[in-house]
Amino acid sequence: MRRLILCAAFAVAAMPAMAQRCQGLLEAKATASSAAQAIYTALLQTDVACGSINVILDRTLNRKRTGGRRLESDRPFDEAQAQSNLDAALRDPAVKARIEQGRKAITDETALLAFEAAVFDEEGFYGARDLRVQQLQQRVN
Amino acid sequence: MQRGLRQRVFEPVCAIVALGAALLANGAYAQSDIRPREVTKLSLHASVVLDRNCPQIVQPFTLADNAASLAMFSAKEALSDVGTAFLSDPAGFLSGKRKLAVPSTDKLSASTRLAAKQLNWLPMTAEVAYGQRQHDEETDVLERDSRLGRQHYPNADRMLQEILAAVGEPHDYRFQLFILKSSSRNAVARPGGFLYVDQGLIDDPNRWPKAYFAIAHELAHVLQRHETRELQSNAIDAVESKSDVLNLVTNARVDPNLLLNYVKVQKGRFTKYHVDQELQADSCAVRLLSRTLDRQALTVSVDVFVADLPQMQAEPASQPQPPGRRSSLADAGRAAQSVQEIVDSPVKRHPTNQERARNLREIQAEIRADARGR
Numbered sequence: 001m002r003r004l005i006l007c008a009a010f011a012v013a014a015m016p017a018m019a020q021r022c023q024g025l026l027e028a029k030a031t032a033s034s035a036a037q038a039i040y041t042a043l044l045q046t047d048v049a050c051g052s053i054n055v056i057l058d059r060t061l062n063r064k065r066t067g068g069r070r071l072e073s074d075r076p077f078d079e080a081q082a083q084s085n086l087d088a089a090l091r092d093p094a095v096k097a098r099i100e101q102g103r104k105a106i107t108d109e110t111a112l113l114a115f116e117a118a119v120f121d122e123e124g125f126y127g128a129r130d131l132r133v134q135q136l137q138q139r140v141n
Numbered sequence: 142m143q144r145g146l147r148q149r150v151f152e153p154v155c156a157i158v159a160l161g162a163a164l165l166a167n168g169a170y171a172q173s174d175i176r177p178r179e180v181t182k183l184s185l186h187a188s189v190v191l192d193r194n195c196p197q198i199v200q201p202f203t204l205a206d207n208a209a210s211l212a213m214f215s216a217k218e219a220l221s222d223v224g225t226a227f228l229s230d231p232a233g234f235l236s237g238k239r240k241l242a243v244p245s246t247d248k249l250s251a252s253t254r255l256a257a258k259q260l261n262w263l264p265m266t267a268e269v270a271y272g273q274r275q276h277d278e279e280t281d282v283l284e285r286d287s288r289l290g291r292q293h294y295p296n297a298d299r300m301l302q303e304i305l306a307a308v309g310e311p312h313d314y315r316f317q318l319f320i321l322k323s324s325s326r327n328a329v330a331r332p333g334g335f336l337y338v339d340q341g342l343i344d345d346p347n348r349w350p351k352a353y354f355a356i357a358h359e360l361a362h363v364l365q366r367h368e369t370r371e372l373q374s375n376a377i378d379a380v381e382s383k384s385d386v387l388n389l390v391t392n393a394r395v396d397p398n399l400l401l402n403y404v405k406v407q408k409g410r411f412t413k414y415h416v417d418q419e420l421q422a423d424s425c426a427v428r429l430l431s432r433t434l435d436r437q438a439l440t441v442s443v444d445v446f447v448a449d450l451p452q453m454q455a456e457p458a459s460q461p462q463p464p465g466r467r468s469s470l471a472d473a474g475r476a477a478q479s480v481q482e483i484v485d486s487p488v489k490r491h492p493t494n495q496e497r498a499r500n501l502r503e504i505q506a507e508i509r510a511d512a513r514g515r
Binding site for chain 2: 049054058071073075121122127
C-alpha cells in the first residue's frame with residue numbers, strides 16, 4: 001500500500017506544472033465519458049497547455065458550437081488543406097521534436113492522436129489539429 | 142430611408158408601458174435625459190430592420206427613450222391606466238417614490254409579446270451576463286499570454302481601436318476582442334460586446350483588409366443590438382403573463398440571472414441569420430471603415446471580403462453561370478439544401494453572396510455621393 005501511494009505521489013510530482021493546473025479545471029468535463037477520461041488522463045501526463053487539452057476534449061466529444069452572430073457561413077472541412085497543414089507542421093523543427101518525443105513515450109494510439117492534436121493546437125497548426133481530431137472522433141464516438 | 146429608425150413605431154400595450162416605467166423607476170435616469178419619440182404602430186417582425194443603409198452606427202433608442210415613448214403613446218391613446226399614471230407623475234416613478242401596480246388584466250396578448258420583443262429594454266448588465274455565459278463556453282480562444290497570443294493580439298487590438306475611434310457616437314459597450322484558434326476567416330459577435338476573429342484573419346497580413354471588415358461588421362451587430370433583440374425575444378417567449386413580463390423586466394437590472402433563467406442558453410444554437418440585419422451590419426461596416434481607411438484601402442477591404450465569401454449558397458436562378466462552370470454532384474447537393482433552407486425560412490437566412498455584393502456596392506456609392514455633396 002505504501003509503495004502504491006509513493007508511486008502515485010511520484011506520478012503527480014512528475015506531472016508537468018501546466019498539466020497540474022489543468023487538473024481541477026478539466027476534471028469535471030473529462031468525467032462525462034470514458035473516452036473523455038482516457039484522453040484527459042493521457043494528455044495530463046504530457047507538457048501540452050491546459051487550453052489545448054480543453055480544445056481537444058471539446059472538439060472531439062462535443063461538436064456543438066456556442067452561439068453568436070457569424071460574419072459568414074462556416075466552410076466545410078477541407079481535408080487536402082488540412083493534410084498540407086500537417087505536412088507543414090511536421091517540417092517545423094520544434095513541432096517535429098515534440099511529436100517524435102510523444103511517439104516514443106505514448107504507446108496507446110488514441111492517446112497519441114490526442115497528444116498530437118493538442119501539440120498542433122498549441123503550435124497554431126489548426127488544420128493538422130482538425131485532421132487528428134477527426135481521426136479521434138472516429139475512434140471514440 | 143434616412144428616417145427609418147426614427148419612424149420605428151409600436152402599438153400601445155399597457156404591460157410594456159408598465160415594465161418600461163418600472164425600469165425607469167429602478168434606474169437612475171434624470172427626467173431631463175429622456176427623449177420620448179412618437180410610437181404609432183407595431184412591426185410584424187421582432188428583428189425588423191427599417192434602414193439597412195445604416196444611417197446611425199449606434200442604435201439610437203436608449204432604454205429610457207423607449208419606455209417613455211411607449212408611455213406617452215399609450216397615454217395618448219387612452220388605452221393604459223399605467224401609462225397615464227406614469228405620465229401624470231413621471232418624476233415620482235423615476236425617483237422610485239411611486240410604485241407601479243400590476244395591470245388589472247394579466248393575460249399576455251400576442252401584440253404585447255411582440256411589442257416587448259421590439260423594445261430595447263434589456264439592461265446592459267443582463268446583456269453582458271448573457272454574453273459572458275456564452276463566452277465561458279467558448280474553448281477556442283487563443284490565450285493572450287501564449288506565444289501566439291503575444292504575437293497576434295497587438296495587431297487585432299490595434300484594428301479594433303482604429304474602428305472604435307471611428308464610431309463617433311456615445312454607447313455603453315466595453316468591447317472585448319478575442320482571437321479564435323482557427324485557420325478559417327470567420328468572425329463572431331455575442332451580446333454585451335464580445336467580439337471574436339479567427340486567427341486565420343490575423344496571422345497573415347494579406348488578410349488584414351478582410352479582418353478590418355470582419356471586426357467592423359461584428360461591431361455593427363452589437364451596436365445595432367441585433368443579438369440583444371434576439372435575446373429579448375427568447376426571454377419574452379418564455380413568459381406567460383403580463384405580471385411575469387413586469388417582474389422579468391423590473392428585476393433584470395438588479396438580478397440579470399433572473400432573465401437568463403428564462404432564456405435557454407443552448408450550445409449550438411446560433412442565431413438564425415436575418416438577411417436585413419446582416420446587410421445592415423455590412424453597410425455599417427463600410428460606413429465605419431470609410432472613416433478610418435482611405436478610399437483605396439476601403440475598396441480593397443470590401444472587395445477582399447466579397448471575393449472570400451464561401452461559395453456554397455444558392456444564388457438566384459436569374460443569374461447566369463459563368464461559361465464552362467459545371468457544378469459537381471456535391472455542389473448540387475449543397476445548393477439544393479440551401480434552396481430548401483431559403484424556402485423553408487425565407488426571412489431567417491444569411492444573405493446570398495450576390496445580395497451582399499450588391500448592397501456593398503450601393504452603400505459605397507452612397508458614401509461617395511455624400512462625400513462629393515459636402
